[in-house]
Amino acid sequence: MSGTQTQAQSLPDELEALDAQLPGTLVNDPSRIDWESYGPEFHAESFLEDTIPGGAARRFHINKASEFIYTAGANIPLIRPVKRGDQVTIGFYARTVEAATDNGKGVLRVRFQKDSPPYPGFGEQTLEIGSDWDWYEVTAEAEQTLQRKTGIVAIQFGRTKQILEIGQAIVVTGARSIVGEPGPVTAAAQTVPTAPNDSELPGPLRKSGALINDPTDRDWSISAEGGAFEERDEAGIWLGKATRIVTSSDHPGQVLVVIDIPTVLAEGEELLVALAAKTVASSRADGKAVLGVSLAAAGDTAPLSSTAIALGDNWQLVRFVTKVPRKLEKGSAAVGLLVEGVGEAVDIGPVYILRTSSESG
Numbered sequence: 001m002s003g004t005q006t007q008a009q010s011l012p013d014e015l016e017a018l019d020a021q022l023p024g025t026l027v028n029d030p031s032r033i034d035w036e037s038y039g040p041e042f043h044a045e046s047f048l049e050d051t052i053p054g055g056a057a058r059r060f061h062i063n064k065a066s067e068f069i070y071t072a073g074a075n076i077p078l079i080r081p082v083k084r085g086d087q088v089t090i091g092f093y094a095r096t097v098e099a100a101t102d103n104g105k106g107v108l109r110v111r112f113q114k115d116s117p118p119y120p121g122f123g124e125q126t127l128e129i130g131s132d133w134d135w136y137e138v139t140a141e142a143e144q145t146l147q148r149k150t151g152i153v154a155i156q157f158g159r160t161k162q163i164l165e166i167g168q169a170i171v172v173t174g175a176r177s178i179v180g181e182p183g184p185v186t187a188a189a190q191t192v193p194t195a196p197n198d199s200e201l202p203g204p205l206r207k208s209g210a211l212i213n214d215p216t217d218r219d220w221s222i223s224a225e226g227g228a229f230e231e232r233d234e235a236g237i238w239l240g241k242a243t244r245i246v247t248s249s250d251h252p253g254q255v256l257v258v259i260d261i262p263t264v265l266a267e268g269e270e271l272l273v274a275l276a277a278k279t280v281a282s283s284r285a286d287g288k289a290v291l292g293v294s295l296a297a298a299g300d301t302a303p304l305s306s307t308a309i310a311l312g313d314n315w316q317l318v319r320f321v322t323k324v325p326r327k328l329e330k331g332s333a334a335v336g337l338l339v340e341g342v343g344e345a346v347d348i349g350p351v352y353i354l355r356t357s358s359e360s361g
Helices: 015-023
Strands: 036-038 042-048 056-062 072-076 087-099 106-113 121-129 135-143 149-156 162-173 221-225 227-232 241-247 253-260 270-280 290-298 305-310 316-323 333-341 344-358
Touching: 015 290, 036 042, 036 135, 042 316, 072 290, 087 106, 087 121, 106 162, 121 135, 221 227, 227 253, 241 253, 241 270, 241 305, 241 333, 270 290, 305 316, 333 344
Parallel strands: none
Antiparallel strands: 036 072, 042 056, 056 162, 072 149, 087 135, 087 162, 106 121, 106 149, 221 253, 227 241, 241 344, 253 333, 270 316, 270 344, 290 305, 290 333
């Protein structure tokens, strides 16, 4: 561990312990594999893998080769800055399940870059990935500063039809190599907690797709015209939290919840929006409040797609499946939840947004 300025930024205890055992300075969180991933004809999923340090991995299905390798990939975020002139190194476990190449090996490219247009970067290196778990490293001198909020290591693999699995990844500065022969520092890596995986989804959603939002993050944007909302503890539903939305009992009102989608969306890919919800009160004849669910893009005056669902008075898992009509950059897409009318009250529990399939379905 080096004594650079980045060391002033504190880490959780388990990452401090790992940092102390690594050469250089740790600049990512190796306990996370819920990386932003993207691409057409593509989907990703997490799974447990006890044969490698970290205990989990991410599987990437590239179902159709593209002309350019950067059309599909995964982004590993930085938690500390990389300064111009720093030596920066990434090491990660990977293997190929299958690949449409002459030798059966998968192909990926590693690139250190800014995650904002025009996406400047450096240190590009293309690797062949074998069929057995192995440790791969790429190192480069930083040609520009990468800030903590926008710096990433891009793993790109869109030029080959293939299925790749990538496990724990470690990024350091101040070292040209993370491990020596014969292999990585497994004891240190194994101290890091396993990343979230599919088993943490509600039973009905397991194996439904790759989760692309954080259901525990309820820092939603909510606007109310003739209505109100309140946060509630709710032991009877997944994750134990709910938001109650209420419209005025005197005149028509509406409450709109906007949940940002924190990833790039490719044209033609399919999304599943699933959420727990129920009617608390309604002035409708059947006693069922109606919840509007939509996919929206920043700057558009109308939703890209929408539906309306009548809710019973018991918790139910609401599902909305939609296709993305055009590419949407990171931060420009959102899910909208709308309650409107007189005297309507709805409880909304956790919201899960999953990438389920590519354009071909």
